[in-house]
Amino acid sequence: MKKSNKVKLSLSTRAIHGKHLHAFKGPVATPIYQTSTYRFEDSRDAIRYAQGDPNVLVYTRYHNPTVNEVEDRIALMEDGEAAALFSSGMAAISTAVLCLCKSGDEIVSTPALYGGTYRFFRDSLHDYGINVKYVDPNSLEDLLYLITPKTKVVYFETPTNPTLSLVDIEKLVRLTRKAEKEFRTRITIMIDNTFATILNQKPFNFGVDVIMESTTKYLGGHADLMGGVLIGTKQFIKKVKNLAKHLGGCADPFAAFLLDRSLKTFELRVQQQNENAMDLAKALAKHPKVSRVLYPGLPSYPQHRLAKKQMSGFGGMVTIEVKGGVKAAVKVCDSLKVAVNAMSLGGVETLVSIPVYSSHVNMSDKELHKHGVTPGMIRISVGVEGAEDLIEDFRQALRKIT
Numbered sequence: 001m002k003k004s005n006k007v008k009l010s011l012s013t014r015a016i017h018g019k020h021l022h023a024f025k026g027p028v029a030t031p032i033y034q035t036s037t038y039r040f041e042d043s044r045d046a047i048r049y050a051q052g053d054p055n056v057l058v059y060t061r062y063h064n065p066t067v068n069e070v071e072d073r074i075a076l077m078e079d080g081e082a083a084a085l086f087s088s089g090m091a092a093i094s095t096a097v098l099c100l101c102k103s104g105d106e107i108v109s110t111p112a113l114y115g116g117t118y119r120f121f122r123d124s125l126h127d128y129g130i131n132v133k134y135v136d137p138n139s140l141e142d143l144l145y146l147i148t149p150k151t152k153v154v155y156f157e158t159p160t161n162p163t164l165s166l167v168d169i170e171k172l173v174r175l176t177r178k179a180e181k182e183f184r185t186r187i188t189i190m191i192d193n194t195f196a197t198i199l200n201q202k203p204f205n206f207g208v209d210v211i212m213e214s215t216t217k218y219l220g221g222h223a224d225l226m227g228g229v230l231i232g233t234k235q236f237i238k239k240v241k242n243l244a245k246h247l248g249g250c251a252d253p254f255a256a257f258l259l260d261r262s263l264k265t266f267e268l269r270v271q272q273q274n275e276n277a278m279d280l281a282k283a284l285a286k287h288p289k290v291s292r293v294l295y296p297g298l299p300s301y302p303q304h305r306l307a308k309k310q311m312s313g314f315g316g317m318v319t320i321e322v323k324g325g326v327k328a329a330v331k332v333c334d335s336l337k338v339a340v341n342a343m344s345l346g347g348v349e350t351l352v353s354i355p356v357y358s359s360h361v362n363m364s365d366k367e368l369h370k371h372g373v374t375p376g377m378i379r380i381s382v383g384v385e386g387a388e389d390l391i392e393d394f395r396q397a398l399r400k401i402t
């Protein structure tokens with residue numbers, strides 16, 4: 001086969017073999033370089049490193065073969081030029097934002113964000129002189145006046161927590177580029193793709209510049225590691241890695257090893273999660289004690305058309321609203337036997353949480369209304385257990401509501 005007609009390999013093939021696809025030697029599994037530092041052959045190595053020789057290994061906060069292996073694999077999986085791995089999703093987000101913005105700069109963001117990101121924008125960036133403005137996803141045209149010559153980043157998340165509402169990626173990119181042209185600036189469009197994952201949503205195809213994912217969630221997938229990743233151009237990743245050396249949110253080799261192992265089953269797991277979520281959403285939509293099921297894959301979902309336009313799968317997150325408010329929601333969550341009452345998401349085990357007690361705790365009724373959150377909501381991160389077992393589990397728990 002000629003190199004020029006290179007066939008695009010499947011996601012699993014890329015995840016399993018990484019850059020070793022044509023290698024005949026070496027270990028099949030990635031070894032853990034559980035070391036903080038590296039031996040120099042002689043002292044000239046230190047000088048070679050200082051002069052920028054990438055082959056000299058010095059210290060694990062700068063580089064580590066296990067971490068670099070995972071970065072290469074994720075970049076391959078997500079069709080990006082390069083990736084940088086971090087100790088958490090928040091480390092990835094904060095390092096990226098501080099790499100792109102300095103005091104006096106502005107960010108335009110959609111308002112429905114992961115709680116940690118929202119609070120970082122609200123409570124921390126202000127102190128560094130970085131201003132965040134919010135654009136309503138239902139009136140993205142406002143980008144044209146919210147973006148100014150000071151805007152360095154347009155940041156968004158879709159689907160969002162816990163209502164799973166969507167942002168039109170194509171429209172957001174088109175309007176940002178239009179505003180960018182007017183001001184002759186360069187704006188980095190950055191997405192938090194944690195909920196959808198690269199299997200269900202491919203932001204680079206829409207012209208997004210940087211993808212962030214909390215690898216703690218679907219990429220890790222077993223509720224046993226913390227991590228975050230940024231994927232983008234080589235130039236951006238080089239810059240962000242330089243700043244990461246100062247800020248220190250680098251990935252640990254053992255967490256990277258666990259993630260490497262997880263990547264091999266990523267497509268299998270998330271495919272099953274997509275299917276289970278659809279089955280559970282359909283079953284619960286018919287249940288008399290459930291007043292609403294929010295799942296982008298259901299034809300009844302208000303943004304189903306947009307979901308079909310920009311997502312290739314609808315993900316593993318389902319939000320339901322039970323009749324009887326928060327008391328009923330608590331009763332259901334405490335009565336489930338298969339699904340686990342725990343925060344977080346993306347793992348092989350199904351988890352449930354009540355938004356008014358978790359992501360949206362301590363919010364006024366007005367704020368809850370603004371976010372579309374109601375007391376009877378239960379957010380479900382659907383795992384890979386048997387779909388029938390999950391449906392039966394929710395049925396028996398819903399029977400406990402009086």
Ligand SMILES: *Cc1c(COP(=O)(O)O)cnc(C)c1O
Nearest residue numbers: 088089090114192194214216227
């Ligand atoms: C969990 C999460 C994060 C933060 O990731 P950590 O690994 O917990 O730091 C960011 N965005 C979304 C959508 C998340 O679910």
